[in-house]
Amino acid sequence: xxHVIDQxxxxxxxxxxxxxxxPATHGTLRIIMELEGETVTKVTPEIGFLHSGFEKLxxxxxxxxxxxxxxxxxxxxxxxxxxxxxxxxEKLMDLEVSKRTEYIRVLMCELSRIADHLLNxxxxxxxxxxxxxxxxxxxxxxxxxxxxxKATGTRxxxxxxxxxxxxxDIPEGFDKDVLKVLDEVDExxxxxxxxxxxxxxxxxxxxxxxxxxxxxxxxxGISGPMARxxxxxxxxxxxxxxxxxxxxxxxxxIALNGDVFDRYLVRMEEIRQSIKICRQSLDKMPxxxxxxxxNLGLSLPPKDEVYNSIEGLIYHFExxxxxxxxxPPVGEAYVPTESPNGELGYYIVSDGKxxxxxxxxxxxxxINYSIFSKLIEGHMLSDAPAILGSLxxxxxxxxx
Amino acid sequence: xxxxxxxxxVLTTTLESAINWGRxxxxxxxxxxxxxxxxxxxxxxxxxxDIARFGAEAIRFSPRxxxxxxxxxxxxxxxxxxxxxxxxxxxxxxxxxSMGACASSGGVFDTYSVIQGIDQFIPVDVYVPGxxxxxxxxxxxxxxxxxxxxxxxxxxxxxxxSK
Amino acid sequence: xxxEQTLAQIKEKFPDPVLETTEFAGEQILHVKGQDxxxxxxxxxxxxxxxxxxxxxIDNLTLGGYERxxxxxxxxxxxxxxxxxxxxxxxxxxxxxxxxxxLWKTADWQEREVFDLFGIIFEGHxxxxxxxxxxDYEGHPLKKDYPRLGRKERGDFPVIDRGIQKQKPSx
Numbered sequence: 001x002x003h004v005i006d007q008x009x010x011x012x013x014x015x016x017x018x019x020x021x022x023p024a025t026h027g028t029l030r031i032i033m034e035l036e037g038e039t040v041t042k043v044t045p046e047i048g049f050l051h052s053g054f055e056k057l058x059x060x061x062x063x064x065x066x067x068x069x070x071x072x073x074x075x076x077x078x079x080x081x082x083x084x085x086x087x088x089x090e091k092l093m094d095l096e097v098s099k100r101t102e103y104i105r106v107l108m109c110e111l112s113r114i115a116d117h118l119l120n121x122x123x124x125x126x127x128x129x130x131x132x133x134x135x136x137x138x139x140x141x142x143x144x145x146x147x148x149x150k151a152t153g154t155r156x157x158x159x160x161x162x163x164x165x166x167x168x169d170i171p172e173g174f175d176k177d178v179l180k181v182l183d184e185v186d187e188x189x190x191x192x193x194x195x196x197x198x199x200x201x202x203x204x205x206x207x208x209x210x211x212x213x214x215x216x217x218x219x220x221g222i223s224g225p226m227a228r229x230x231x232x233x234x235x236x237x238x239x240x241x242x243x244x245x246x247x248x249x250x251x252x253x254i255a256l257n258g259d260v261f262d263r264y265l266v267r268m269e270e271i272r273q274s275i276k277i278c279r280q281s282l283d284k285m286p287x288x289x290x291x292x293x294x295n296l297g298l299s300l301p302p303k304d305e306v307y308n309s310i311e312g313l314i315y316h317f318e319x320x321x322x323x324x325x326x327x328p329p330v331g332e333a334y335v336p337t338e339s340p341n342g343e344l345g346y347y348i349v350s351d352g353k354x355x356x357x358x359x360x361x362x363x364x365x366x367i368n369y370s371i372f373s374k375l376i377e378g379h380m381l382s383d384a385p386a387i388l389g390s391l392x393x394x395x396x397x398x399x400x
Numbered sequence: 401x402x403x404x405x406x407x408x409x410v411l412t413t414t415l416e417s418a419i420n421w422g423r424x425x426x427x428x429x430x431x432x433x434x435x436x437x438x439x440x441x442x443x444x445x446x447x448x449x450d451i452a453r454f455g456a457e458a459i460r461f462s463p464r465x466x467x468x469x470x471x472x473x474x475x476x477x478x479x480x481x482x483x484x485x486x487x488x489x490x491x492x493x494x495x496x497x498s499m500g501a502c503a504s505s506g507g508v509f510d511t512y513s514v515i516q517g518i519d520q521f522i523p524v525d526v527y528v529p530g531x532x533x534x535x536x537x538x539x540x541x542x543x544x545x546x547x548x549x550x551x552x553x554x555x556x557x558x559x560x561x562s563k
Numbered sequence: 564x565x566x567e568q569t570l571a572q573i574k575e576k577f578p579d580p581v582l583e584t585t586e587f588a589g590e591q592i593l594h595v596k597g598q599d600x601x602x603x604x605x606x607x608x609x610x611x612x613x614x615x616x617x618x619x620x621i622d623n624l625t626l627g628g629y630e631r632x633x634x635x636x637x638x639x640x641x642x643x644x645x646x647x648x649x650x651x652x653x654x655x656x657x658x659x660x661x662x663x664x665x666l667w668k669t670a671d672w673q674e675r676e677v678f679d680l681f682g683i684i685f686e687g688h689x690x691x692x693x694x695x696x697x698x699d700y701e702g703h704p705l706k707k708d709y710p711r712l713g714r715k716e717r718g719d720f721p722v723i724d725r726g727i728q729k730q731k732p733s734x
Binding site: 522 | 696709712714716719
Binding site: 051053220221239331333336343345349360362 | 587588590592613614615616617619621622625626635637639641644646648667668669671672673676680693694695696697704705711
C-alpha cells in the first residue's frame with residue numbers, strides 16, 4: 001500500500017467555465033479557470049455582460065434626469081450613488097447646500113451602507129453554506145427598505161437627491177422609526193456575529209484565503225473595506241470629508257492580515273459605526289430648507305406654488321424647457337466619496353449646455369475586481385466563491 | 401398523439417385538471433437575475449414575501465431541472481445568446497415571466513447595447529411592470545401563471561402540423 | 564505645499580511636454596502631450612502621488628481643446644490628501660500613447676475600457692482587447708459621432724420557435 005500513496009497523483013490540466021449564469025457569481029460574471037486537479041493555476045475573468053451604455057445616456061439627459069440613472073449602478077446602496085453625483089454637479093456649478101440637506105444625506109448614506117454590508121455578508125455566507133445569515137440580513141434589510149419608502153417613495157431606485165438639495169424633506173416621526181430600526185439592526189448584527197465569528201468552519205474557509213498585501217492594494221487601486229482590511233488607513237469620510245462628515249465622531253475599522261476573514265470583520269464593524277453615525281445625525285439634525293430657491297433656475301418649485309401662483313408657473317416653464325434653466329460653467333469636476341465598496345466618484349465635464357458633455361463613474365467594483373486573477377492563483381476551486389463574495393462585485397457598477 | 405383524436409370527454413378533463421393542479425402548485429423557478437430586479441427577486445424569496453407559500457420554493461439554477469424562467473433585469477447584447485441557450489435547454493412544459501421594465505421593453509436604457517424587450521426573441525407569458533416591481537407584483541405574476549396553467553389542455557402540447 | 568512644489572518642478576523639468584496648467588473649482592489640472600505621459604507620470608509618482616484613482620477619456624469633438632481625444636488621469640497622494648488631474652492630448656489621426664500599466668496595475672482594465680469605447684491604442688499594454696462589448700463588435704460607441712441607438716446590433720438575434728401549438732387562453 002505504501003508505494004501507491006507515495007506516488008504523485010498525475011492529473012491533466014482542465015479548463016472550467018464558471019459561466020455568466022451561475023448561482024455563486026453575484027450577477028453576470030464569467031470566469032475561465034484553468035485547473036490542475038483541484039488547484040487553480042490561471043484565471044481569466046470576462047466582464048461586460050451587463051454593459052448598458054450609461055455614459056452615452058448621460059450625454060442626452062439633463063443634470064437632474066441623470067440622477068434616476070445613477071440609482072441603477074450600485075443597486076444595493078442607491079442613495080450613495082445619488083449623493084455622489086449630486087456632490088459632483090454641485091461642485092461644478094459652485095452651489096452651497098443647507099446644513100439640513102447635508103445631515104439628511106449623511107443619514108441616508110449610512111443607512112444604505114448598513115444595507116449593503118448586510119447583504120454582502122449574507123451572500124458570502126450563503127456561498128459558503130451558511131444560509132441563516134442571509135435570512136437574518138434580509139429581515140433587517142426589509143425594515144430599512146420600509147424607511148426608504150417612507151422618505152423617498154420607493155424601496156430600491158430612490159432618486160432622492162437633486163442638484164442643490166433633496167427631492168423632499170423627511171416626514172414627521174421619521175426619527176423614531178429610524179431609531180427603532182437601528183436597534184433591530186444592532187441585534188441582527190449580534191446574531192450574525194454569534195453565528196460566524198467563532199465558527200470553526202468559517203475560520204477554516206476564510207482565514208488565509210485571498211490575502212492582499214499593502215503594495216498590491218495601492219498598485220491595483222483598491223479602496224474601501226478591502227483596502228482597510230489590508231492595513232491601509234484611508235477613509236474618505238475622515239481624510240477628505242464631504243457633506244459635513246467632519247461634524248460626526250466615529251472610528252475607522254482597520255485589520256492587518258488582508259484575508260477574507262478580515263474583510264468580513266471590517267464590514268461588520270462598519271455596520272456598528274454606521275449605526276453610531278445615524279444616531280448622531282438624528283440628535284443634531286438642524287432645521288432649514290432642503291428644497292433650493294427656484295430663483296436659481298436649478299430645480300422645480302413645489303407643486304402647490306406651480307398651480308397657485310404665476311411666479312411658480314413661470315419658473316416651472318423656464319426650467320423644464322430645453323436650453324433654459326440649468327446653465328453650468330464650462331469645466332469639469334470630480335468628487336470622491338466613500339461608498340460601501342470603496343471610492344466612488346463622478347467625473348462630470350460640462351460645455352455650458354443643460355446636459356453634461358461627459359459623465360464618468362469611477363467604479364469601485366471594476367477596480368476591486370481586477371485583482372481577482374492574482375488572488376486566486378494557487379488556491380483550491382472551492383475558495384473561489386469565498387474570494388468573489390468578499391470582493392463585493394456588483395455587476396451594475398462593473399459594466400455600467 | 402394526433403390533434404384530432406383528443407376530444408374533451410370525461411376522462412381527459414379529469415386527467416387535465418389533475419395534471420394542471422400538480423404543475424401549478426409545484427413550479428420550480430429558475431431566476432435569471434442580472435441587475436436590480438435580481439435583488440428584488442431575492443427579496444421575494446426571503447422571509448417577508450415568501451414564494452414558498454405557492455410551492456415555488458425549489459430554486460434550481462440548472463435549466464434542465466426547472467420549468468419557470470424568470471428573466472429579471474436588463475439583457476445586453478453580450479448576454480442574449482446566453483439567455484437563448486438557457487431557454488432552449490429547458491424541457492417542456494415551460495413558462496417565462498419577464499420581470500421589470502428592462503426585460504419587457506428595454507426600460508430606461510434606449511442605447512446601443514440593451515435589448516429592447518426579450519419578447520422579440522423568446523416567447524413570454526407574463527410581463528411584470530415596475531422598476532423594480534414590488535415583491536407583491538412578482539407574486540401576482542406567479543398567480544397569473546398558475547391561472548394560465550389551469551386553462552391548459554393536453555392537446556396544447558401536440559406538435560404543430562408544419563413540423 | 565506638495566502640489567504646488569510638484570507642479571513647479573514638473574514645469575521646470577519637462578518644458579516641452581507640458582502644455583499648461585489650469586485650475587477649476589479649486590482643483591489643479593495639468594495638460595500634457597500624449598506621447599510623453601509616461602515620463603511625466605513616472606516623475607509624479609516618484610514625487611509622492613502614489614495612487615491612480617481613475618483613468619478615462621473625453622472626446623473633444625464639439626468641446627474644443629488641444630486635440631480630439633484627451634485621456635485624463637486622476638492622481639492622489641495618500642500622505643497629504645491632495646489630488647491632481649493630468650490630461651494627455653492625443654490627435655485623431657494617430658490615437659495612441661504609452662500605457663502606464665508598468666507604474667500602476669490598475670491601469671490594465673481601465674485602459675482596455677478606454678480602447679473599447681474610444682478606440683485609443685495604448686502602446687506597451689500586455690493585453691489590449693475589448694472588455695465591455697462583444698469581441699466581434701465593430702465601432703467605438705462612446706465617440707461623439709457614434710449614434711446612441713447603435714447600428715442595429717440589438718435586433719440581430721434568432722427568434723425561437725417552440726414547435727408546439729399553445730392555445731391562446733380564452734378570456
